[in-house]
Amino acid sequence: MTIDNRAPHSNAESVDVARDDLRLEKFLPYRLSVLSNRVSNAIAQAYGARFDLTIPAWRVMAILGRFPDLSAAELVEQTAMDKVAISRAVSSLLKNDYITRSEDPADRRRQVLNLSELGRDVYERIVPLAQQYENDLMGSLSAEERQQLDSIIEKLMDRAQAWAERGLID
Amino acid sequence: MTIDNRAPHSNAESVDVARDDLRLEKFLPYRLSVLSNRVSNAIAQAYGARFDLTIPAWRVMAILGRFPDLSAAELVEQTAMDKVAISRAVSSLLKNDYITRSEDPADRRRQVLNLSELGRDVYERIVPLAQQYENDLMGSLSAEERQQLDSIIEKLMDRAQAWAERGLID
DNA sequence: TAACATTGGTTTCAATTGTAACCACTGCTG
DNA sequence: CAGCAGTGGTTACAATTGAAACCAATGTTA
Secondary structure, X not given: OOOOOOXXXXXXXXXXXXXXXXXXXXXXXXXXXXXXXHHHHHHHHHHHHHOOOOHHHHHHHHXXXXXXXXXXXXXXXXHOOOHHHHHHHHHHHHHOOOEEEEEEOOEEEEEEEEEOXXXXXXXXXXXXXXXXXXXXXXXXXXXXXXXXXXXXXXXXXXXXXXXXXXXXXX | OOOOOOOOOOOOOOOOOOOOOOOHHXXXXXXXXXXXHHHHHHHHXXXXXXXXXXXXXXXXXXHHHHOOOEOHHHHHHHHOOOHHHHHHHHHHHHHXXXXXXXXEOOEEEEXXXXXXXXXXXXXXXXXXXXXXXXXXXXXXXXXXXXXXHHHHHHHHHHHHHHHHHOXXXX
16 A cells, blocks of 8 residues: 655655655545544434434434333443433433333332333334435445445444554554 | 335344334444544544644644645635634644644735644654554455445445435435 | 625634543442 | 442533634625
């Protein structure tokens, strides 16, 4: 991977070592970030407008829709979201009556969360919406590409995960 | 562009409800977001610690390193970052003496930005660091996969871009 | 050339987010 | 069962971010 792409340099009879410039628009972390933001924002706007939901709140609902009777700590595990983010999402969902919270008599610190009736309604209306977006995205790929993407993401995720655990590179 | 892409319900036992649940961990927007955050944070931590740089500030430097004499507005174009984010990044970079700013005599609203000596030093130290991370990421993929990823991202980006322009789906 | 629209860039204010401290409860160890 | 470490969850506060208002310079139109 040899790239000699030097930018038009203003002054200087620069000896200009074939400087190893960074091409941001080809830099994977950058591209991922742009892509991810575009996608998430578009979708969030779609459901955020209709119902009153932030991204973290919707994530909590998405998990509770599939796995009832979770505690906040279990949500943390499932979503990889932060403790505090969960707490805030939960309290806003309670305000909306989208979820219910009940004490666990066996452990009075623990609170069991579930979608409420209303919450499940909303959930069931958002799911197809979300799937529509995903289908539209995926629709721009061939079946083969979809599968490739799936496995590629998996690999990248593992690698990035490793950074977080071991103290990064060197 | 209608696709009936029902989740493959690949798992066995769950007799349960045949509800059309959303499997967050398979949902592309979600995975992208997690991946992107992991990657960006790891890298940002690496250079943020050594030099005093935020992600947007580093992005500005990355662009200026390749394309001297840009104005803030041109940075906005190049990076797809927000106007305000650029303004703040620029002002923090000025504080660090990583960039210089000079008036354009032809248009006194416009300010021309460049890496300073110090800034270029830092830039040239960060570039290999960033590339090291990218190489490490890419190293988990085969050459073929890398190329696939490149083209896939391109396609997804276009699609997401389209959402932003036309008023989303339906 | 007086009015008005546009562009480049900054400031202000509110909302979102992250970090750390914090309470309440549990469970272990002596 | 007293003491104390660990857990579940919230609160407080600082830093980041985004939207909109804003100022100053330029361009355009009549």
